[in-house]
Amino acid sequence: MPTNGEYINPVVEQRADPWVYKHSDxxxxxxxxxxxxDRIEVRRSATIQGLKDAIPKTVWRKYDTGPLSANIWAPEIHYIRGKWYIYFAAARTSETKDGLFDHRMYVLENEAENPLEGDWVEKGQVVTRWESFALDATVFEHRGELYYVWAQKDPDIEGNSNxxxxxxxxxxxxxGEQTMISTPEYPWEIIGFRVNEGPAVLKRNGRIFISYSASATDFNYCMGLLTADESADLLDPAVWRKSPEPVFQTNEESGQFGPGHNSFTVSEDGRDVIVYHARNYKEITGDPLYDPNRHTRAQVFGWNEDGTPHFGVPVKDGVPR
Incomplete structure (x- = not known):
């Protein structure tokens, strides 16, 4: 059996784009x-491993028609200034393939102490510079300011999302200003699709790290890392440095394929944990987006001597690590 800070993967089966938030409770x-x-679920547990058996509550469902009627993707739950928020992306029902990439970003709000109770109120679309494919928003506070990081298609830039x-x-x-801080450029970011998406923020060692995912959602899916000094102007694209190589990727030896779209939390004993999805097989029949077996996984990670995170490799299923 796992102990504190050890987990047996997968933690939750058939849940992609996982977001885990440890609250003050x-x-x-x-x-x-x-x-x-087709819906947004929330569950909670006193332990990360316990999320597997926690009863999910559906807090919101898609509409039958209109802009919130298809492909509800990548919800994140945050507690900000005394209220709960869920950020998510949704598209509109379409008879054409183009409808698959018609996403915009939206927010739900809940004033209850426990987000499994109370009412989730639709607060509308988060409006950006363009009306274009947009998704995977995350939010963080730094030095009294609230920041939003997301993926979007700029119509004037080749590719799927920056x-x-x-x-x-x-x-x-x-x-105010909306700044592009990363665009797909390295070979490992442009396999199948030119994608930077799924940002997650980690603040440590005087720096702000933003992990993100790149390439198609098959075994080529992998994670990159952006780094900025905590004292820098985060809206200045020049302060963000990109790792030239993936920081987390497929590992055939451990049987983990396409790890990515992660979140960060801390273990029961206070260590840093990366939560991510991956499959345990390489070959996929049909569109990877409709293969349901991207399972949620969690593992403790460490730090390099230079103060950057060291994620290692995605660990094997079924083994306490």
Missing amino acids: GYYYFTASVPEY LYISKMSDPCTLT
């Missing part, structure tokens, strides 16, 4: 993309 709150892409950052005037509204 001691509970781990979990949400992720469900295989049907990463952007903006300040927020409140948890639902961007304000």
Whole structure:
């Protein structure tokens, strides 16, 4: 059996784009993309491993028609200034393949102490510079400012999505400059699709790290890392340095394929944990987006001597690590 800070993967089966948030009440709150892409669920547990058996509560369902009617992707749950928020992406039902990439970003708000209770209120679309494919928003606070980081298609840039950052005037509204901080450029970022998506923020050692995922959602999916000094102007693209190589990727020896779209939390004993999805097989029949077996996984990670995170390799299924 695993002990504190050890986990047996997968933690939750058939849940992609996993987000785990440890709240001040001691509970781990979990949400992720469900295989049907039709709803948002939240569950909680006193332990990360316990999320496997925690009863999920559906807090929101897609509409039958309109802009919130298809492909509900990558929800994240955050507690910001006394309220709960869920950020997610949704598309509109379409008879054409183009509808698959018609996503915009939206917010739900809940004033209850426990987000499994109370009412989740739709706060509308998070409006950006363009009306274009946009998804995978995350939010963090730094030095009293609230920041929003997301993936979006710039119509004037080749590719599927770049990463952007903006300040927020409140948890639902961007304000001021919107800066591109990463675009797919390395060979490992452009396999199948030219993608930078799924940002997650980690603040340690005087720096701000943003992990992100790249390439198609098959075994080529992998993670990159952006780094900035905590005292820098985070809206200046020049302060962000990109790792030239993936920092987390497929490992055939451990049987883990396409790890990515991660979040960060801390273990029960206070160590840093990366939560991510991956498959345990390489070959996929049909569109990878409709293969349901991207399972949620968790593992403790360490730090390099230079103060950067060392994620190692995605660990084997079924072994306490």
